[in-house]
Amino acid sequence: MLDSVRVSLVHDTPPALPDFTQWPSFPFEGEIRLKQLDDPVPVEPPRKGEAHRECTACNAPDDAYIWVGERWRVRAMDRPTGLPMVLILESRSHLDLGDLPNLLAAELGVMTVRLERAIRSLDGVARVHVNRWGDGSAHLHMWFLARPYGRLQLRGTFLSLWDSILPPISEAQWRENLALVAAWLAEFGGRPLAEPSRIQWQAPSSLADQSDAAQRSAEEEAVSVIEAEEEIPLPADGKAADAHDVGQAADEATTGRSASGSDAGSYDAAGSGTDVSAADLRSETASGSPRTDAAASGDARTGDSRASDGR
Template sequence: MSETSLPSFVQWPSFPFEGKLQIKQLDEPVAVEPPRRGEDKADCAKCQTPDSAYIWVNDNWRVRSMDRPSGLPMVLILESRSHLDLGDLPNMLAAELGVMSVRLERAIRSLEGVARVHMNRWGDGAAHLHVWFMARPYGRLQLRGTFLTLWDEILPPVSEVQWRENLALIAAWLAEFGGTPLAEPPHINWQAPASFEQLVPAPGEPGGARPSTAPGNGGAGAASGGYRGVGKGHGADDGAGERHGADDDAGEGRGVESAGDGHGPNGSHEEPAASHGVAAQDDALAGGRMSDPDGSASSESPPAGETQPTGSVAPASPGAADPRS
C-alpha cells in the first residue's frame, strides 16, 4: 500500500503522530478465533479479584481504576459482578447498566478540569463485561474524539495526590445511591511539632517583645525568664483539624454541590427512570437529600509503568493483545 493511501484522519489535529507513517501489513484472517481471556468463570481474573481492589461496589456492579495515574484526569472501568458479557445481561441488569453508566459519567464529569467523558466497550480481550470511562481534560481540544485512548498513554501522568482525591470523590458520589465506597482520600502530609510546647523568644530577647515597665505587666521579671513555652500545642492540633475540615468541605463541594450545575435532577439532566435495582435506590433519595450525579488490575488493563516510546513506532510482536480490549 502506497503512502498516498494513508487515511484522512492522519491529518486530523487529534491524531497524535506526525512525520513519515507506514501502514502495517494486514494479517490473513483466521479460520477459528481463539477464546478470550476468562471465557470460563474459573479462569476469569475479574471474578477472582476481591472487592478491595475496587473504588466502589454493590451487589451487582463494581468500579475500579488503574493501579496508578495516567495522562487523563480519570480512567475508570465499570464491571458486572456476575460473570456475564454485554449480550448475556438479563433485562434487570441491562436496565441497571444504563443507570450506572449515566451516574458514573456524571460523577466523573463533576470533577474539576473535566470537559467530557468518553465511554467505550470493546470486549475482544476479556470475556467478562467491562466498560471504560475516560475523562477528557477541559480546554484540550486536540484530545477530542477517537484518539483519546492513545493520548492517555502519551501524556505525562497527573498528580497522584489529585488522582486519589478524585477517586474518593467519585466513590462517595456513587455511595449516595447505595453500595460501599472503598477509595480513600490521600492522607494530609503535615509535620507535627517535636514537642507540644513551642519555644518563642521572650520579651527582651532578639525577635521578642520589648519589656513593659508599667506596673502590673511583669516588667523586668517577664524579660528575665529567657525563653518560655506558649500553650500546649493546641495550635498544631487545631491546624490539623482545620485542614481535615477543608478536605471534607472540598469533597462535598466537588462531589455533591457540583450536581446543581446541571449534573443531577436539580440541574438540567434527569436520572433515567427505572423501577428496580439501582434505580430503586434513587427513588428513596427523591426527597431531596442530594441531587443525582447522574479487580487487581485485570490483564487487559494498560501495563503498569509502561511508557510510550518516542520517535518511530516499533512493530508489535506477533500475537500481542490490545491492552484496552
C-alpha cells in the same frame, strides 16, 4: 529484427493514509507507514474468562475496587495515567454485554449515566468518553475516560491513545478524584472504598524531592488504557487457539446464555435489594445530583398531609 523492449518493474503503490491522520486530534506526525494486514484466522483464541482461561474480574476481591455494590463494581487503574480519570464499570456476574438479563441491562444504563455524571463533576473535566471493546476479556467491563477541560486537541476518537502519551497526573490529585467519585456513587447505595491520600507533614524541601521522585516513578510504571490487561487479546498463534478450546468455549457460552436467560426471571421477580431501584431513580434530580434523606422524608410528609386533607 525486433527492437529490444525495455521492461521496468513497477512497485506496488502503498495505500493512501486515511484522512484522520491529518486531524488535529491525531497524536502522531511525520512519516507514517501502514502495517500489513494479517490473514484472517479460521478459529479465534478464547478471551480471558472463556474456555479454560481464568477470569481476572471474577477473581478480584472487593478491595481492588473504588466502589462496590450488590451487582456492580467500579475500579481504577493501578496508578495515575495521563487523563484526569480512567475508570472501569464491571458487573459482578460473569456475563458479557449481550448476555445481560433485563434487569441488569436496565441497571447498566442507569449506572453508566450515574458514573458519567460523577466523573464529569470533577474539577478540570470537560467530557467523559464511554467505551466498550471486550476483545481481551469475556467479563463485561465499560471504560470511562475523562477529557481534560480546554484540551481541544484531545477531542474525539484518539483519547485512549493520548492517555498513554500525556504525563501522569499527580497521585494526590488522582486519589482525591477517586474518593470523590466513590462518594458520589455511594449516595445512591453501595460502599465507597477509595480514600484521598493523607497529608505528609514534612519540610517543604523534602516534599519537593518526594514529588519529583513520585512523578518519575509514575511516568515509568503507569499503564494506560490501551496497555491494560483486559484489552490485550491472546495472539492468534496462542496455545489456546485450537478446536478443542473453541468447542469448549462455545459450549460454555451456550450454557452461560441459558443460565442468564433463567436468571432474568429471578432478577425481574426479585425487584428488591438492587443497586438501582425505583426509589433510587426517583431520588435523582434532573441534574443528576443526589437528593438528601431530609428532602426525601419531607416529600413523604407532604404526601401524607395531602392524603389526610383529602387532596
